[in-house]
Amino acid sequence: MTTLLDLRSVSLSSGSNHRLKDITLSIQQGEKVALLGQSGSGKTTLIKVANGTLKPTIGKVLWKGIELNKLKRRQKSEIGTLWQDLKLIKELTVCQNVNAGALGRKNALWALRNIFGLIDNENCRKCLQVACLEEILMNKSISSLSGGQQQRVAIARLVHQQPKIILADEPLSSLDPQIANDILNLLLTKRKNSFYTSPNTCVVSLHRPDLLEGFTRVIGLKSGEIFFDIPIGNLNKTNINKLYL
């Protein structure tokens, strides 16, 4: 199996506060990893360190053997992130937001053309299809959509990015159970059409241990440290209880 993401002795501290302590882990292609832990345990920080938005104080993060800060634009776009607050741009339409997923492969002129709405909608349509969103929403503004629909737009943007791994930060918080299941399904199920083949690797941070179906591995984080890192089959109530104590 190929190692995609590799965190080597990563620590992150701000002042005297240790947000991550000596984390070493690697994510292999095909793994579906659930990150569990209480609020403030370091899940979001770990996702941010893994996608390069936060720089570790100590240690290294490698993507396919290359340090994150040495990646070329194309390589960076192989790491897709589904943010907790989605980071959609309210001033743009659904289609323009979805197209923004392709910015890693496109130049600034293309970016400007997308702002002006001068990009062909075909690819956007296919991405919306993968994210189970109706085409009719394409020209709607983001603020007119429901929370679940916005989540799907963010997923459609990820689809357009065509990443090799998805890092999802609490994608199910503030969603009702039915929508949460649908979104999780979207992230974990292999999807394929003429435009897109979903990556079979993902790291998803969750605050609810009852949503672990479909994952292959579970990492428990406590006070910025790895509390356990086990295959899903080895997870039992005792582990979970100790983690949330």
Add this chain to the structure above:
Amino acid sequence: MILNKPVLCILPILAIVPIASNVFYDIHPGGINLLYNFFSSALNPSFESDVLYAVFNGLQDTISIALIGWSVSLFFGISLALITSDIFYILFKVPYSIKKFLKILLSIPRGIHELVWGLLLLQILGLTSWVAILALAIPYSCLNARVFSDQINALDKASLDSLIQIGSGPIQVIITGLWPKIFPVLVSYGGYRLECAIRGATLLGVFGLGGIGTELQLSTQSLQFREVWTSIWVLVISIFCLEKIIERIKDINKIQKNIKHFSVIGLIIISILLVISVIRLGGLNINTSININSITLPSVKSLLIAINNIDLVKLISQTLFISLLATGIAVGIPPIMSMLFPTSIGQDVIAKIYMICRTLPSPLIALLLLLFIYPSLSVASLAIGIQNMGVLGRILKENIDRNDKFIAIAFEKSGASKSSSWLYGKFCQQSNSYLAYSLYRFDIILKETAAIGVVGGAGLGWKLQESLSSFAWEEVLIIVATFISLTMIGESLSGSLEASLNNKKMQSFNPTPNVSN
């Protein structure tokens, strides 16, 4: 094409197409050489002692004029703000209709550009520094009054109500309830207006009212570009230092903790500087060249004849045309520049260019452009556009710097280029408030066409200059009234458009410079 807010902010850059094509054909023989000489002198300014002496002497005059004009406008601004704010009518039980009347009355002097005030006062008071001081003090007092009264009205009235209920007198309410809340705004906006006053005093100097502006104008007309750059650099450095000082002072938390100290020390410093300035300008000697008693009101008939002579429709169209093109340049260029040069070095260089642009008065930029381009509406638009681009560029940068940078970082880490990350992650979020501020800026630009017209040979400003030179007072009256009407219509139009943008509950721009110059 989708006309969303980011597009509406960028689209005005198309104004550059007609301007560039006109300017290209209007470059006169030898113009390119002059242009080269001008820019090559930027790195080789004159350091000759007599030039330095004249420049620093001029700078001192400009600062003295600005300081006195600013202090007067601050005093009257605060006083007028109080008597046009809601709380005054509650405290002193004065009929509310007076407030409406006062507000309309104050909008008239505010609608006239300081240069027009300067030209009018020059006819009445003759060539004295007080012309420049009053030309700044009159419109600025009314501007300050509007901003401060808006801020007073926006305050939470609950604490004032509690003071009234326990039986405090009106003066006690103002000193203990109002002053501590409004003081940080006074410092922040007042500081900003001092910058405007220095720029305004420089502009008046370009029209012969003394100071560094006069030095700049003389050096420009005699093609002494090295001397021109000595003045420009001195001015830019002075404004830069002032901006830095104001930035340090206007930390609201610090001010609120030490209001007493800030008030007393501020008052002492301003008083000392005022005394020095008055001494420097040679005291209060006003030589009136016109017997004010001999001025009579023009008859309706003579006014009608004057309207016939003026061709008002053409002049108004020219003025609006200049304003629209200039707004296009001022609004459209900053986002594109920042997108093209998104690195921190690029942004720093652009910030310095904006600084030079906003320091130079637009008539001076027009004078420089006229060295190698024939006069036209495009030159006038370009000059105002460049100056206001400096202002809008700074505001855009400051607001983007204050905003959440994380979205742009997230885009960059997902492989987007720096330019695309800037556009999507930073600019889009600011587009609503940038658009709102741009609409407001159109009012300022409309006023500035008066000043540019005087130099650029176009629009109402040019006709005003002509009418003043020929003592055609009826024409002057009509032109000034037209300017006031245009400004008031512009203000109300942009005000309602701005309100509709702000109603969408998006972050608005810096609250203090809502009415600026």
